Amino acid sequence: MPIQTPLPADSPAMQRLLHGTTGIRYGGDYNPEQWPRATWVEDIELMKQAGINLVSVAIFAWGLLEPREGEYDFRQLDDIIDLLHKAGIDVDLATPTAAPPAWFWKKYPDSRPVTRDGITLGNGSRGMVSPSSPDYRRAAAAITEQLARRYANHPALVLWHVHNEYGAPISDSYDDDSVAAFRVWLQNRYGTLDTLNEKWGTTFWGQVYGEWDEIDAPRQSASVTNQAQRLDFHRFTSDALLECYINERDVIRRFTPDIPVTTNFMATNCLSADYWRWSQEVDVVANDHYLVAERADNHVLLALDADLTRSLAGGAPWILMEHSTGAVNWQPRNIAKRPGELARNSLSHLARGADGILFFQFRASRFGVEKFHSAMLPHAGAETRIWREVVALGQSLGSLAPVRSSRVTACVALVWDTESFWAQDFEWRPSAELGHRERIEAFYTVLWNRNVTVDFVHPTSELSGYELVIAPSLYLAGPAASENLTGFVRDGGHLLVSYFSGIVDLNDTVYPGAAPGALREVLGLTIPEFLPLHEAETVTLSDSRTGTAWTDDIEVSTAEVLARYVDGPAVNGPAITRNSFGAGTAWYVSTKLDGDDLDSLLLDVLNTAGIDAARGVTGVEAITRSTDTDDFLFLINHTDAEQAMSATGTELLTNTAVDGTVLVPAGLTRVVHSAR
Numbered sequence: 001m002p003i004q005t006p007l008p009a010d011s012p013a014m015q016r017l018l019h020g021t022t023g024i025r026y027g028g029d030y031n032p033e034q035w036p037r038a039t040w041v042e043d044i045e046l047m048k049q050a051g052i053n054l055v056s057v058a059i060f061a062w063g064l065l066e067p068r069e070g071e072y073d074f075r076q077l078d079d080i081i082d083l084l085h086k087a088g089i090d091v092d093l094a095t096p097t098a099a100p101p102a103w104f105w106k107k108y109p110d111s112r113p114v115t116r117d118g119i120t121l122g123n124g125s126r127g128m129v130s131p132s133s134p135d136y137r138r139a140a141a142a143i144t145e146q147l148a149r150r151y152a153n154h155p156a157l158v159l160w161h162v163h164n165e166y167g168a169p170i171s172d173s174y175d176d177d178s179v180a181a182f183r184v185w186l187q188n189r190y191g192t193l194d195t196l197n198e199k200w201g202t203t204f205w206g207q208v209y210g211e212w213d214e215i216d217a218p219r220q221s222a223s224v225t226n227q228a229q230r231l232d233f234h235r236f237t238s239d240a241l242l243e244c245y246i247n248e249r250d251v252i253r254r255f256t257p258d259i260p261v262t263t264n265f266m267a268t269n270c271l272s273a274d275y276w277r278w279s280q281e282v283d284v285v286a287n288d289h290y291l292v293a294e295r296a297d298n299h300v301l302l303a304l305d306a307d308l309t310r311s312l313a314g315g316a317p318w319i320l321m322e323h324s325t326g327a328v329n330w331q332p333r334n335i336a337k338r339p340g341e342l343a344r345n346s347l348s349h350l351a352r353g354a355d356g357i358l359f360f361q362f363r364a365s366r367f368g369v370e371k372f373h374s375a376m377l378p379h380a381g382a383e384t385r386i387w388r389e390v391v392a393l394g395q396s397l398g399s400l401a402p403v404r405s406s407r408v409t410a411c412v413a414l415v416w417d418t419e420s421f422w423a424q425d426f427e428w429r430p431s432a433e434l435g436h437r438e439r440i441e442a443f444y445t446v447l448w449n450r451n452v453t454v455d456f457v458h459p460t461s462e463l464s465g466y467e468l469v470i471a472p473s474l475y476l477a478g479p480a481a482s483e484n485l486t487g488f489v490r491d492g493g494h495l496l497v498s499y500f501s502g503i504v505d506l507n508d509t510v511y512p513g514a515a516p517g518a519l520r521e522v523l524g525l526t527i528p529e530f531l532p533l534h535e536a537e538t539v540t541l542s543d544s545r546t547g548t549a550w551t552d553d554i555e556v557s558t559a560e561v562l563a564r565y566v567d568g569p570a571v572n573g574p575a576i577t578r579n580s581f582g583a584g585t586a587w588y589v590s591t592k593l594d595g596d597d598l599d600s601l602l603l604d605v606l607n608t609a610g611i612d613a614a615r616g617v618t619g620v621e622a623i624t625r626s627t628d629t630d631d632f633l634f635l636i637n638h639t640d641a642e643q644a645m646s647a648t649g650t651e652l653l654t655n656t657a658v659d660g661t662v663l664v665p666a667g668l669t670r671v672v673h674s675a676r
């Protein structure tokens with residue numbers, strides 16, 4: 001019987017994972033192999049105190065579980081899993097394949113990855129293997145089979161955690177196995193060399209290929225390398241990593257067809273995994289998120305990451321697999337979280353659709369490269385502020401059980417396309433100011449400040465459920481994306497496009513004719529010439545807004561001009577346009593707007609699309625999770641003062657009735673439950 005992927009949400013094992021406890025799933029990575037057994041016993045007592053009900057084990061235990069190739073030793077892991085089970089703590093069992101053992105590197109040195117500039121990486125770390133190495137895939141499948149066979153019927157097992165953060169810290173490898181696999185991948189994609197030569201534009205700089213084995217990985221070269229080739233190498237790498245995941249998942253499925261399988265994503269980190277494809281292959285989406293400690297708006301970026309994760313999950317509940325209780329150890333300045341921040345961060349993820357809150361890691365390591373990373377239980381032990389906050393969060397999550405399975409809905413979507421980001425990030429683009437991430441964050445922040453909930457979408461996703469779709473930076477848009485966005489507007493949708501979008505097709509080839517080839521029709525304009533600005537140059541618009549970074553020379557066909565440039569290289573030309581197209585409307589903004597200028601533009605667009613965007617209380621995040629019958633309004637106060645917010649129902653964290661107004665203390669969260 002074919003095994004279904006993903007497992008149905010109402011299957012008993014999925015229900016057990018997400019509903020099998022009295023509260024929300026709570027816990028973290030647990031690495032007891034770094035400690036003596038007496039410490040495990042103490043750990044488990046503390047876990048019970050904190051209400052922990054799920055821990056991820058064995059993530060980096062391959063060398064202990066298989067000390068020599070084909071020789072296994074599960075005594076320690078048996079003991080740990082049994083102890084956890086006796087304490088009522090469930091297990092998210094990892095396959096330890098992110099860190100192959102020393103014997104593996106000695107025996108299979110060709111599995112070491114090679115960087116783009118030709119350095120073969122050594123061991124003594126983790127996450128470093130050629131994803132195309134047959135030796136690695138065979139060894140990974142073998143240890144996975146041993147684990148799946150041994151623990152298939154263990155009552156503690158509720159989830160499989162395959163590998164750890166595929167693609168981190170490096171993803172693409174330029175070793176011989178990767179080059180050979182890349183050629184096969186290209187044969188499958190293009191069929192003939194003639195097609196490949198055409199798609200890659202190899203007549204440029206005389207790169208025409210006559211034999212498949214002339215094709216190499218796009219390693220560091222004398223000048224800029226063929227960008228279609230590089231883009232395909234990103235796609236190939238994402239697929240190669242995904243094959244590694246599927247290789248292990250399918251072994252697991254043979255032994256535990258009903259237990260959910262996942263791997264931890266890094267949603268907004270676009271190294272070389274196209275998570276829109278990956279999310280189709282996991283039973284539940286799991287994500288790791290770490291604050292950019294030094295950014296004052298890092299809670300907004302957290303919300304963005306959580307919204308993207310929910311979108312990758314198709315709106316279904318997801319698991320926050322890792323975040324931190326305090327400082328990490330790998331940023332330039334590892335700023336500690338302030339009192340209360342740990343709970344605010346956790347509850348923001350929960351508000352945006354997470355049904356599990358886990359941390360890296362339970363007990364802080366004393367040795368190894370992460371010894372200065374925070375943990376649920378710090379070096380200083382249980383008599384600490386962090387531990388007290390961990391215990392308090394466990395209690396809060398116990399009270400929030402009714403929230404499980406409820407969903408967040410949005411009528412605004414932001415386009416997020418990893419392939420477009422990869423392509424835009426290559427060299428020799430028209431301006432160093434063209435940052436897709438910068439634009440997405442700018443648009444997202446304006447919406448966050450207005451408490452407009454957004455989903456993220458792929459440009460070919462079903463869009464009919466949205467009133468407004470925004471493409472802050474969609475440099476690459478294939479024909480399917482072009483048709484989808486155009487059709488969305490034709491059918492009555494509202495589309496807002498920012499500059500340098502719709503320029504190239506799936507092979508990074510400029511569409512024939514004037515830009516923006518993929519969006520010309522829907523925007524009702526053409527751009528004969530890009531007019532990027534000098535560093536720090538500003539331009540003034542006829543509506544008094546100020547632009548930076550970029551302008552276009554625009555010729556409107558059917559679009560009306562809402563604002564013109566009053567100075568700068570595009571003086572007198574259109575700056576912001578609106579096109580009535582079919583039953584809908586498409587806006588184009590050709591310069592970088594920020595702050596109030598971007599906010600007022602978005603407000604116009606939101607109002608036209610009929611979306612309520614009245615500003616609430618600045619700094620109080622308001623987001624609703626709903627079921628058919630119930631609403632859960634999360635109010636997260638990021639300010640230093642108590643805030644009075646409108647709500648009626650029952651406040652779940654304090655278990656008090658709310659009649660019209662709820663007071664949200666400074667830095668705290670309130671969750672008001674009401675019938676719909």
Ligand code: GLA
Nearest residue numbers: 164165288290322328360373
């Ligand atoms: C990642 C890894 C963890 C740990 C944390 C530290 O998310 O998955 O193993 O290294 O980073 O922040």
